[in-house]
Amino acid sequence: MNKIFPPNLLPLHKRNNIAFQYGRGPYLFGADGRRYLDFVSGIAVNSLGHCHPQLVGAIKSQVEKYLLVGNMYRVPEQESLAERLCTSSFANAIFFCNSGAEAIEGAIKMARRTHFCEGNVHKNRIITMEHAFHGRTIGALAATGNPKYMEGFAPNLDGFDQVELSLGAIEAAIGKTTAAILLEPILAEGGLHVVSNELFSGIRDLCDSHDLLLMVDEVQTGIGRSGKLFAYEWTGVKPDIMTLAKGLGGGVPIGAVAVTDRVAQHMQPGTHGSTFSGNSLAIAAGNAVFDVMFAPGFLAAVERVSAHMFARGQSMVSEFPDLFEEVRGRGLLFGFKCRVPNAELVAAALEEGLLCHVAGDNVLRFLPPLIINESHVDEAFVILGKVASQYNVKQ
Ligand code: PLP
Numbered sequence: 001m002n003k004i005f006p007p008n009l010l011p012l013h014k015r016n017n018i019a020f021q022y023g024r025g026p027y028l029f030g031a032d033g034r035r036y037l038d039f040v041s042g043i044a045v046n047s048l049g050h051c052h053p054q055l056v057g058a059i060k061s062q063v064e065k066y067l068l069v070g071n072m073y074r075v076p077e078q079e080s081l082a083e084r085l086c087t088s089s090f091a092n093a094i095f096f097c098n099s100g101a102e103a104i105e106g107a108i109k110m111a112r113r114t115h116f117c118e119g120n121v122h123k124n125r126i127i128t129m130e131h132a133f134h135g136r137t138i139g140a141l142a143a144t145g146n147p148k149y150m151e152g153f154a155p156n157l158d159g160f161d162q163v164e165l166s167l168g169a170i171e172a173a174i175g176k177t178t179a180a181i182l183l184e185p186i187l188a189e190g191g192l193h194v195v196s197n198e199l200f201s202g203i204r205d206l207c208d209s210h211d212l213l214l215m216v217d218e219v220q221t222g223i224g225r226s227g228k229l230f231a232y233e234w235t236g237v238k239p240d241i242m243t244l245a246k247g248l249g250g251g252v253p254i255g256a257v258a259v260t261d262r263v264a265q266h267m268q269p270g271t272h273g274s275t276f277s278g279n280s281l282a283i284a285a286g287n288a289v290f291d292v293m294f295a296p297g298f299l300a301a302v303e304r305v306s307a308h309m310f311a312r313g314q315s316m317v318s319e320f321p322d323l324f325e326e327v328r329g330r331g332l333l334f335g336f337k338c339r340v341p342n343a344e345l346v347a348a349a350l351e352e353g354l355l356c357h358v359a360g361d362n363v364l365r366f367l368p369p370l371i372i373n374e375s376h377v378d379e380a381f382v383i384l385g386k387v388a389s390q391y392n393v394k395q
Pocket of ligand 1: 184189218
């Protein structure tokens with residue numbers, strides 16, 4: 001399929017020359033009359049698939065009430081989503097925002113302010129990981145630290161010390177001015193590397209012994225994507241600050257920063273905010289996503305389908321060892337480390353009716369909606385098998 005830059009849009013994305021008319025569940029229907037299996041979900045956003053009736057219903061009924069009243073008044077739906085996030089996590093308080101990068105910006109401010117208010121004004125630097133991705137705003141870019149994304153935007157924001165993801169490197173980077181350690185439980189854009197439980201608890205111990213805050217970026221891994229509501233739950237370790245976005249609104253833009261009381265008490269009126277923060281439309285979507293995910297058996301089904309996906313993936317690696325090196329990820333954040341260019345496989349899959357995506361380190365990534373069942377996985381693997389056979393023949 002040819003790729004184009006549509007006129008009058010900044011040429012930031014080379015787009016596949018296809019437009020979709022509507023979606024239902026895990027399927028998108030193209031203007032070309034074809035049905036596509038959507039294993040991208042807007043990059044982990046459409047957690048309930050397309051047009052989930054509960055999500056559609058909640059949005060429709062909110063639209064008929066009001067969209068936004070502003071944070072100078074009580075917003076009961078906001079209070080209830082915050083309570084649900086807190087009771088299901090380590091957190092005591094939530095700040096709602098509108099995107100992942102914005103959540104990261106808020107989290108950076110909150111980490112620094114905590115130390116400032118505790119009298120440790122010098123503790124303001126944050127240790128981040130190589131191959132991380134935290135977003136495209138100036139602060140999130142500095143945390144991401146990838147020179148490819150930073151070119152042309154100097155001066156870069158100071159305050160971040162990037163290290164390789166190992167306990168030794170992290171420990172060596174800790175100094176008197178270190179305030180926090182920021183990491184993704186699964187380095188998603190960086191190639192689906194799952195941080196081991198040992199490493200996670202080692203990092204928690206370092207935070208405790210050096211009085212640092214542990215910040216987890218769950219923008220991509222959170223809200224059921226890993227098979228648990230939050231990926232940190234796999235590790236047995238609790239963070240102090242967590243960022244969320246993507247799947248939280250099921251397609252409606254929303255982000256969140258979740259924090260402990262230690263952090264929350266220092267975010268007094270005037271220290272942070274955003275006009276659209278916690279607007280009722282986004283919150284209605286977030287509450288609908290939670291209604292569906294809290295239904296008995298929802299996350300167990302994600303884990304069951306994930307096990308099927310990893311088993312099918314492993315067979316694929318055995319069948320096509322020249323194309324695929326290994327499977328990576330957790331839950332329904334799944335990928336193949338490829339031996340051939342990942343983008344070629346993604347393009348070929350699209351031709352065959354399967355939407356999938358690339359990730360760093362030459363990984364082919366599946367991010368299906370969390371409502372899929374085993375038959376959708378089988379359908380995707382039949383298509384990928386066809387793509388792989390044809391690729392082998394072409395070479
Ligand atoms: N953090 C992680 C882990 C992400 O994967 C992303 C986006 O891919 C972001 C932050 C930035 O989120 P957004 O694109 O909503 O700003």
